[in-house]
Amino acid sequence: MLVEYSIVAGVLLGLFYALMAMGLNLVFGVQRIINLAHGDMVMLGGFGAWELYYGYHLNPVVAIVVMIPITVAVGFGLYYLLIPRLKSAVDFETLSLVLFFGVSQVVEALAALGFGNNERSLPVSSIPSHPVNFLGQPYPADWWVAAGVALPLLAIFFLYLYRTRLGRETRAVMADEHEAVSVGIDAARVSAISFGVGLALAAAAGVLAVFVFGGVDPSEGVGITITAFAIIVFGSLGSPLGTVVGSILFGVAYQLAQVYTPSWSNLVPYVLVIGTMLLRPQGLFGRRTRIA
């Protein structure tokens, strides 16, 4: 019974993790940047939902719809502010780590100043809250809401990536930026939009994270970045499908660990990274690394 429960819970939460990690993978795939401030963007999404709920009585799910275009625009601007200067550096990838580590620290500090240090949460009743029975067992409603919101958002993201002109251009840049430029693709514009989309995915996940994690606080970013990074390494850096599959497997592994070895459950992300590095460095979908 507990095994079944853990698997279902793992799949539900895995879809949420996929939404949380996808933006990090997209930004890495397009720009070869590990955005160490990714978790902080998730955190800002949570605070955004809190402000919209208490300031404008906006349902958190609706808040996601409001936040997506705003965060795409912010990401677009942020890209032009940060990345072009960075790209002129000799060791671009390493320097990006340093830069985004700094961004992460600044965002955390500003969030603490702006929102205070206390963890904030949204009332359980702000989303459907009645437990959902499935296969004879009750599951918290917020898990279904998280999965139910993450799934269509991921589907839209895949449609964008595989069925639109901009998505094809994005994948071309992911495959080889120089070749993409040589066939007339505006790589900078594509990268800027991807950066915005990555941020939007993070912010959307941040709204759901308020319920899944029980609240939002300014310091949660680092832990979220580590979990998201573990997932994309496990699923293969640069592979969106790998992120989805990796997230679900991560979710199931984490839930099983909570049932059978709760004391060790927080080691799951680190074991995944180390295990992947030692056994299959290219990740689950390794052959498609950096090719969407």
Added chain:
Amino acid sequence: MKIRKFLSAALSVTALGALAAACGSSSSSSSSSTTSSAPSSITIGTAYSGSGAFATSSVPELNGLKLWMSLENAKGGVYVGAYKKRIPLKLIAYNDQSSAQTAGVQYNQLITQNKVNILVADFGSVLTAPAVSIAQAHHQLLFDQSGTGIPFFTPGNPYIVLCNLPESSIWPTPLAQYMISKKITKVAIVYGTNDFDASQAETVQAKLKAAGITPVFYQGIPTSTTSYGTILTSIAATHPQAVLELGYQPNDTAFLQALQSSGLHFPMVFTVFPGQLFSLFQQQVGNAGLQYTYTYATNFFHNYTSVNEGLNSAQFLATLKKQYPSSVNTLGLLGYNTGLVVEAALKNATSLSQLALRNALTKVSGNLNTVDGNFKINSEGAQIGELLPVAQILPSGSTTKIGIVYPSSAANATAVYPAPGA
């Protein structure tokens, strides 16, 4: 020759007289130097969590300490018995961002670089733990605010004193007694794997086992856990009559939220922090999610009208509300009371040496009555003067209130057991 002997003797007498005079003046100048060598300020050094998991508890605790400092400085400083005068207080507080590693570096810096007179630990056992060995190594007395983990207090270490709250092993004594009195035999315990929570879990388990009760679920989880859905399902599978979740505030919040959205109901649910940060829990979990939850009642809920140091309960609440309205909770009280213990040490110590401060506290132990109750420590520096009664959060109109339900000598409400809906 006789004249030479006479002159020599006269010279010797004169020299002795001069020496005696010199000694006298030395003695008097020494006396005056005792007064003049009094420090211009008493420096208090502490670490606090301005952000991170412990910020909700650490910041009010720091504010309570600052309140005490501001009240003393308004009188011209704290009274230092060794110099028989008031000396202004100065605070050096470093933000450890809830990181024990960072706190460890900062404690070191406070002792070795800032050379503080008084070292105060950050909130809780996790952030106090690094200070214990550092303070001992540097022979600096650690004023432990709320780090109640059992391992901190050892026979060979005089450099620690627990200012508030009982040692963790004492906390759950009334709780275990309450469950036994209610004939609860199926108990589930989930606890954070840190000194504070693990100490309590071990104590509850031992006391229950002594009464012939073996917990049906006994599991440690990482302190950083915020996902409790699956754990709750594991617990429910054991059909417990009582579920004890022993964690820090973020754990308790996440646990109670997960419980609320899981649809599970247990006859008794206990968590540690709602009694310490009640208004915060009302905001985060909501009254519906808190109803009938058990918690520890602290001295914050007790009205002390008569004290022999500092403000009484009514005065304290009014002053704290005025200066730090966001810190009107148990942690604010603990920070303020830490200041009162520091005050007692400085007032009664014969010098500013760390052992003199410690000896002074041994001397006042049992006789210091403050807004946090009776301060009493054992030979290892652990607080034994307080017992934490069992409280239950009960409906009160459209909101909730904390009622003390056990022991009966302290009770002001009747427990609702089993909780409705279980």
